[in-house]
Amino acid sequence: MSWVLKNVLLYGDGDPVDVVLKDGIIAQIGTDLAGDEVLEAAGCVLLPGLVDLHTHLREPGREDAETVETGTLAAALGGFTAVHAMANTDPVADTAGVVEQVWRLGQEAGHCDVVPVGAVTVGLLGEQMAELGTMADSAARVRVFSDDGKCVSDASLMRRALEYVKAFDGVIAQHAQEPRLTDGAQMNEGVNSSLLGLTGWPAVAEEAIIARDCLLAGHVGGRLHICHVSTSGSVELIRWAKGKGWDVTAEVTPHHLLLTDDCAHSYDPTFKVNPPLRTQHDIDALRAGLADGTIDCVATDHAPHALEDKETEWGAASPGMTGLETALSVVALTMVETGGLTWRQVAERMSETPARIGRLEGHGRPLAVGEPANVVVVDPAARWIVDPAQSASRSRNTPFAGHDLPARVRATFLRGVATSLSGKPA
Amino acid sequence: MKRHLLSAADLTLEDALLVLDTAEELAQVSERTVKKLPTLRGRTVVNLFFEDSTRTKTSFELAAKRLSADVINFAAKGSSVSKGETLKDTALTLEAMGTDAVVIRHSWSGAPVNLARIIRGSVVNAGDGTHEHPTQALLDAFTMRQRLGRLEGLKVTIVGDILHSRVARSNVLLLKTLGAEVTLVAPPTLLPTGVDAWPAEVSYDLDAVLPKSDVVMMLRVQRERMGAAYFPSVREYSRRYGLDVDRAAQLQDHTVVMHPGPMVRGMEIASEVADGLRSTIVDQVTNGVSVRMAVLYLLLGGSEPAIGSSSETRMGVAAQ
Numbered sequence: 001m002s003w004v005l006k007n008v009l010l011y012g013d014g015d016p017v018d019v020v021l022k023d024g025i026i027a028q029i030g031t032d033l034a035g036d037e038v039l040e041a042a043g044c045v046l047l048p049g050l051v052d053l054h055t056h057l058r059e060p061g062r063e064d065a066e067t068v069e070t071g072t073l074a075a076a077l078g079g080f081t082a083v084h085a086m087a088n089t090d091p092v093a094d095t096a097g098v099v100e101q102v103w104r105l106g107q108e109a110g111h112c113d114v115v116p117v118g119a120v121t122v123g124l125l126g127e128q129m130a131e132l133g134t135m136a137d138s139a140a141r142v143r144v145f146s147d148d149g150k151c152v153s154d155a156s157l158m159r160r161a162l163e164y165v166k167a168f169d170g171v172i173a174q175h176a177q178e179p180r181l182t183d184g185a186q187m188n189e190g191v192n193s194s195l196l197g198l199t200g201w202p203a204v205a206e207e208a209i210i211a212r213d214c215l216l217a218g219h220v221g222g223r224l225h226i227c228h229v230s231t232s233g234s235v236e237l238i239r240w241a242k243g244k245g246w247d248v249t250a251e252v253t254p255h256h257l258l259l260t261d262d263c264a265h266s267y268d269p270t271f272k273v274n275p276p277l278r279t280q281h282d283i284d285a286l287r288a289g290l291a292d293g294t295i296d297c298v299a300t301d302h303a304p305h306a307l308e309d310k311e312t313e314w315g316a317a318s319p320g321m322t323g324l325e326t327a328l329s330v331v332a333l334t335m336v337e338t339g340g341l342t343w344r345q346v347a348e349r350m351s352e353t354p355a356r357i358g359r360l361e362g363h364g365r366p367l368a369v370g371e372p373a374n375v376v377v378v379d380p381a382a383r384w385i386v387d388p389a390q391s392a393s394r395s396r397n398t399p400f401a402g403h404d405l406p407a408r409v410r411a412t413f414l415r416g417v418a419t420s421l422s423g424k425p426a
Numbered sequence: 427m428k429r430h431l432l433s434a435a436d437l438t439l440e441d442a443l444l445v446l447d448t449a450e451e452l453a454q455v456s457e458r459t460v461k462k463l464p465t466l467r468g469r470t471v472v473n474l475f476f477e478d479s480t481r482t483k484t485s486f487e488l489a490a491k492r493l494s495a496d497v498i499n500f501a502a503k504g505s506s507v508s509k510g511e512t513l514k515d516t517a518l519t520l521e522a523m524g525t526d527a528v529v530i531r532h533s534w535s536g537a538p539v540n541l542a543r544i545i546r547g548s549v550v551n552a553g554d555g556t557h558e559h560p561t562q563a564l565l566d567a568f569t570m571r572q573r574l575g576r577l578e579g580l581k582v583t584i585v586g587d588i589l590h591s592r593v594a595r596s597n598v599l600l601l602k603t604l605g606a607e608v609t610l611v612a613p614p615t616l617l618p619t620g621v622d623a624w625p626a627e628v629s630y631d632l633d634a635v636l637p638k639s640d641v642v643m644m645l646r647v648q649r650e651r652m653g654a655a656y657f658p659s660v661r662e663y664s665r666r667y668g669l670d671v672d673r674a675a676q677l678q679d680h681t682v683v684m685h686p687g688p689m690v691r692g693m694e695i696a697s698e699v700a701d702g703l704r705s706t707i708v709d710q711v712t713n714g715v716s717v718r719m720a721v722l723y724l725l726l727g728g729s730e731p732a733i734g735s736s737s738e739t740r741m742g743v744a745a746q
Binding site: 190191195199266267315 | 513514532534535536537539540554555556557558592595618619620621623624
């Protein structure tokens with residue numbers, strides 16, 4: 001069976017063309033092309049399928065919050081064809097057995113490719129290195145390692161991890177949070193935290209770890225990726241490290257591009273996230289950093305939580321927000337509509353670069369004949385209002401409820417097979 | 427007034443003055459032999475204390491009882507509450523039983539705000555985490571006005587653990603509304619980042635501020651802070667920030683010394699000062715009942731006069 005996508009704009013540029021997807025690849029690009037199934041897509045932008053470096057699928061362990069099935073469905077609706085599943089499951093993805101289980105669940109779900117992330121340390125405890133090489137050699141082919149949710153705070157262990165993964169071209173994705181500076185932290189440390197009486201999470205706790213890890217990566221020649229950069233100071237440090245020629249990459253989440261810590265005034269734990277929402281000054285720096293390439297990519301940090309973990313006092317609530325279904329629209333709002341990024345650059349920041357950092361084959365590839373048919377059709381003119389009840393995720397903790405967002409995913413294709421069509425699972 | 431009292435910032439100048447004036451009226455009741463008014467008869471007030479606080483709970487209980495409300499004490503110890511289901515479930519239970527007001531004390535900042543979103547009755551914040559304690563600020567303002575005759579332009583110095591103090595936050599907000607000038611004095615480690623945006627002056631030097639103060643409010647430093655490297659030792663803290671006899675001698679004649687309690691005598695305040703003529707510490711406790719009566723009355727009773735008809739009022743006063 002084949003699909004023809006009629007009158008799409010490749011990367012949003014040039015004249016409309018027809019694109020035929022057949023046998024898992026992009027078979028033809030031209031005009032007046034035909035296929036078994038037709039998607040009328042005049043005015044729509046064709047991008048390579050989005051790749052998320054940072055997704056929490058919660059399986060195994062918290063299937064009440066999300067499963068690989070529901071999480072990847074949400075991913076397909078959001079335009080993703082591959083997601084990296086973070087290691088902080090229960091049991092932790094710190095062995096070949098667990099990463100292969102997650103990988104297999106992804107294969108079975110079939111809504112998008114699931115790329116397991118391996119834990120850096122056994123049980124995320126920050127004490128003993130997990131069997132990184134075995135996970136790399138497993139069927140799951142792990143290349144990204146992270147203790148996300150927790151920081152690899154021991155400098156010596158971090159150094160060894162950065163060195164060790166060089167043997168199989170791995171990367172350490174660091175959750176940069178100095179634990180002693182964030183004991184009991186609830187929100188960004190600043191005027192709002194002082195007024196709300198919530199323990200502050202100071203920017204310096206992120207920046208101190210980023211500075212240290214950039215120096216370590218430079219020293220050992222290892223590959224470092226910084227998760228969810230949230231402060232203007234972090235952007236400056238990453239810019240400096242890149243200037244040194246060190247192999248450092250970074251991601252920013254959609255919510256850190258849009259929301260400030262003013263949201264905490266409601267004490268609504270939907271807005272509790274780690275790292276916390278910061279200030280407009282930080283948002284401006286993050287947007288500029290993403291535009292100029294200092295920040296390499298957007299990653300969702302999709303963090304579904306069961307209702308009872310969010311319907312609580314702020315201090316008792318779990319941190320995290322869902323994001324797979326809203327990511328592209330928030331990027332359109334904050335970066336495309338503001339002139340910060342073109343659609344061509346969105347393809348880079350949300351597909352090509354994350355695929356390259358994760359060393360994925362078959363994702364983030366050019367829109368060209370013969371390439372894998374992992375693509376997303378986006379209607380940039382469509383607007384929609386976020387309704388948590390409509391989410392394919394099992395959880396409802398989106399911070400964008402009620403937001404009127406631009407750009408809608410019309411269709412997502414994984415190896416030529418539609419995984420979402422017009423906002424519905426295909 | 428709004429339906430709830432969650433933050434001192436909820437009070438406009440008119441609201442705040444109304445509470446203080448009403449409290450003044452109601453204070454007369456506490457001087458009678460029969461200390462009871464029928465004002466809130468048939469109304470139910472729940473004291474929902476997730477954190478131990480005998481004095482605040484007793485004060486609210488007395489206030490509600492003096493207005494003839496039915497009072498239920500619902501103790502839900504904070505230590506066993508790690509998840510908020512308890513708050514939500516408790517709130518739904520209270521709601522189902524039909525309560526008119528819930529007075530909540532909770533160890534998490536913002537819990538009263540969360541509660542107010544669930545229940546239909548009025549919510550009174552009786553202290554939430556390190557956020558606010560608005561009735562304490564009201565009783566402090568009441569006490570200042572009682573002793574010094576005014577609030578506008580008063581120089582109020584608050585000394586101690588500002589970082590973790592809900593009393594300080596509510597006082598800063600309320601005193602700003604009432605036109606007083608607040609100076610916060612603490613070691614830099616016990617001042618929150620962001621304090622420069624508060625409507626208050628900040629100083630690290632108690633001796634420089636004391637002679638200019640009309641009111642000095644000493645705050646307790648909680649025991650759990652002492653091991654957490656906010657300052658080197660109790661002795662050094664006391665030496666630099668304690669109100670001892672020598673420091674008290676620098677005060678102007680009219681200056682009053684306040685403390686929300688409980689005190690650590692010998693640490694932030696010397697016994698001689700706490701028990702001296704300047705001290706309002708006992709008055710604060712007395713005034714707490716009147717102010718809380720006023721708050722409950724205004725949130726629940728509202729439209730009718732606080733002490734019945736004016737003739738009754740005169741009789742009440744005459745009867746003493």
